[in-house]
Amino acid sequence: WWDRVRPAPKDPITSVxxxxxxxxxxxxxxxxxxxxxxxxxxxxxxxCVKNAEAKVAGxxxxxxxxxxxxxxxxxxxxxxxxxxxxxxxxxxxLAGVQTLSGTGACRLFAEFQRRFYPRSKIYFPDPTWSNHHxxxxxxxxxxxxxxxxxxxxKGLNFPALVDDxxxxxxxxxxxxxxxAHNPTGVDPTEEEWRxxxxxxxxxxxxxxxxMAYQGFSSGDLDRDAQAIRTFLQDGHLIGCAQSFAKNMGLxxxxxxxxxxxxxxxxxxxxxxxxxxxxxxxxxxxxxxRGVLLVSTILGDPDTKALWVEELRAMVNRICKxxxxxxxxxxxxxxxxxxxxxxxxxxxxxxxxxxPQQTEQLQRKFHIxxxxxxxxxxxxxxxxxxxxxxxxxxxxxxx
Ligand code: LMR
Numbered sequence: 001w002w003d004r005v006r007p008a009p010k011d012p013i014t015s016v017x018x019x020x021x022x023x024x025x026x027x028x029x030x031x032x033x034x035x036x037x038x039x040x041x042x043x044x045x046x047x048c049v050k051n052a053e054a055k056v057a058g059x060x061x062x063x064x065x066x067x068x069x070x071x072x073x074x075x076x077x078x079x080x081x082x083x084x085x086x087x088x089x090x091x092x093x094l095a096g097v098q099t100l101s102g103t104g105a106c107r108l109f110a111e112f113q114r115r116f117y118p119r120s121k122i123y124f125p126d127p128t129w130s131n132h133h134x135x136x137x138x139x140x141x142x143x144x145x146x147x148x149x150x151x152x153x154k155g156l157n158f159p160a161l162v163d164d165x166x167x168x169x170x171x172x173x174x175x176x177x178x179x180a181h182n183p184t185g186v187d188p189t190e191e192e193w194r195x196x197x198x199x200x201x202x203x204x205x206x207x208x209x210x211m212a213y214q215g216f217s218s219g220d221l222d223r224d225a226q227a228i229r230t231f232l233q234d235g236h237l238i239g240c241a242q243s244f245a246k247n248m249g250l251x252x253x254x255x256x257x258x259x260x261x262x263x264x265x266x267x268x269x270x271x272x273x274x275x276x277x278x279x280x281x282x283x284x285x286x287x288x289r290g291v292l293l294v295s296t297i298l299g300d301p302d303t304k305a306l307w308v309e310e311l312r313a314m315v316n317r318i319c320k321x322x323x324x325x326x327x328x329x330x331x332x333x334x335x336x337x338x339x340x341x342x343x344x345x346x347x348x349x350x351x352x353x354x355p356q357q358t359e360q361l362q363r364k365f366h367i368x369x370x371x372x373x374x375x376x377x378x379x380x381x382x383x384x385x386x387x388x389x390x391x392x393x394x395x396x397x398x
Contacts, residue, residue: 011130011131012130012370012371012372013032013033013130013131013370014033016030016032016033016368016369016370017030017032017033019362019368020032020368023366023368025366027365027366027387028366028367028368029366029367029368029379029380029384029387029388030368030376030379031367031368031369031375031376031377031379031380031388032368032369032370032376032379033376034182034213034246034347034348034376034378035246035251035376035378036246036249036314036347036378037378037379037381038317039317039381039382040381040383041379041381041383041384043249044249044314045249046248046249046307046310047306047310048248048297048303048304048306048307048310049248049249049250049293049297051297051303051306052292052293052294052296052297052300052303053293055296055300055303056289056292056293056296059292069288069291069292069295070098070285070291072295072298072299073098073255073257073291073294073295073298074096074097074098074257074259075089075096076294076295076298076299077096077242077257077259077294077298078094078096078257078259079298080214080221080225080242080298081209081211081214081225081228081240081242081259082094082225082228082229082232082259082261083222083225083229083232086232088232088261091264091265092265092268093261093262093263093264093265093267093268094259094260094261094262094268095259095260095262095267095268095269095271095272095275096257096258096259096260096272097257097258097259097272097275097276097279098255098256098257098285098286098291099241099256099257099258099279099286100254100256100283100286101243101244101245101253101254101255101256102210102211102212102241102242102243102245102256103131103135103243103256104254104256104258104283104286105210105241105242105243105256105257105258106131106132106135106136106210106241107135107138107139107282108258108275108278108279108282109208109239109241109258109260110122110135110136110138110139110141111139111278111282112260112271112274112275112278113139113141113173114139114140114141115274115278116274117173120141120142120171120172120173121141121142121143121144121168121169121172121173122136122141122142122143122144122172122173122174122175122208123143123144123145123146123164123168123172123173123174123175123205124136124143124144124145124146124175125145125146125147125148125149125161125175125176125177125181126145126146126147126148126149127148127149127183127184127372128145128148128175128177128182128183129182129183129210129212130370132175132210141173144168145164146161146164146165146168146174147160147161147163147164148161148181148184148186149184149186149350151352154186154340154343154344154350154352155186155340155343156186156187156188156192158188158192161188161196162195162196162199165196165199165200165203165205166199166203168203168205170203170204170205171203171204171205171206172203172205172206173205173206173208174200174205174206174207174208175208175209175210176196176207176208176209176210176227177209177210177211177212178209178210178211178214178224178225178226178227178228178240179211179213179214179215179216179217179218179224179225179227179345179346180212180213180216180217180224180345180346180347180348181346182212182213182346182347182348183348183350183370183372183374184344184348184350184374185344185345185346185347185348185349185350186344186345186350187217187345187346188227190226190227190230193226193227193230193231194230197230197231197234197236198234200231200236201234201235201236206236206237206239207231207236207238207239208238208239208240208241209227209228209238209239209240209241210240210241211224211225211228211240211241211242211243212241212242212243212245212246213243213246213247213346213347214242214247215247215311215312215315216246216247216314216315216318216345216346216347217345217346218315218345219311219312219315219316220312221308221311228240232261236261237260237261237262237263238260238261239258239259239260239261240257240258240259240260241256241257241258242256242257242258242259243255243256244256244290244294246347247311248293248294248297248307250290250293250294253287253289253290253293254286254287254290255286255290255291255293255294258275260275314378317378318346318347318377318378321377321378321380321381321382321385322341322342322344322349322377323342324380324382324385325338325341325349325377325380325385325388325389326338326339326341326342328385328386328388328389329341329389329392329393332389332390332393333393334392334393334396334397335397336352336396336397340352347376347377347378348374348375348376348377349374349375349377350372350373350374350375351369351373351374351375351392352373353369353373353375353392353395353396354373355371355372355373357373357395357396358370358371358373359371360395361391361392361395364391364394364395365387365391365394365395367388367391
């Protein structure tokens, strides 16, 4: 039956994790996948999650609880995106569904887009999270890119970005990273977001936000949602994929939310029913345990406050590590400019290290990162800093 099946191409991110696991070197460092690690390089279970675990213990098999927890999750999630007092929430204009984390939210939306706008195209920032391309490809939605990153400045190419918005056919879909852009760590400023919103509006493009890292840009949940709120004020209809994998450290639990802002309640009811039907045929419903955890954390003021504090601590550690890595490379006398390590934000640094150099880092030093030179900053600790800085210096100095 399966003779015609050839191995699939390697995934640019998960293949790095696999290679890292297979490496027996005691010096190995994983800077591949975007997953938070503490100062000891260990995965973290947040205290707010442990508190929530204690609260929900024993309740996860009750179907009636699962139904109400789902709607509680959506109610609380949309407050994080649109603001806790946002009018659109009270007006019932949001169609929100629980999803299999951010990936599931994107996949669900891509399917919805193909069904209801079969000839539309999606535009991704160049570059974007590699899986965006695969998700919309599998949903058979044509895709293209718009400018984002400028390799020279290692910052935003704003004029080119605006030109690309203007040149796309009217009524296109644009995927935007509202904060902590993955993989570049380069976010537009507030003023630039206002202009982006304006130009999208003029062209009647649809903004779809993938917010996988809320909190990781600034350490502040509201500030990281500012771009979306600007679009809201400007009267856009909006789509948003949310993930609690990174900011609550619930990676394997797969908890997320997809929300679409509609014109009125009637539309929201119709849209929600379609999303639910697509999900039902694809995977039924997501597992319940993570949903209970997130809705408990967001619904209880003390546990939520603890979460905010712990999120800020993760972000602070990454900021310190950025400074220390830049300083270490400068102290080694690197001939290159490393300012972007501290200028970029979020989980990643788009280092400028070339594919050949990443290959050398892996082969000679057992240091793993994606071939595009993206460094997951959370994988860096004060203990592996010198080894890492020396290795980067070695492969980049000539
Ligand atoms: C990443 O970009 O490393 C994360 O979003 C994890 C993933 O699933 O790719």
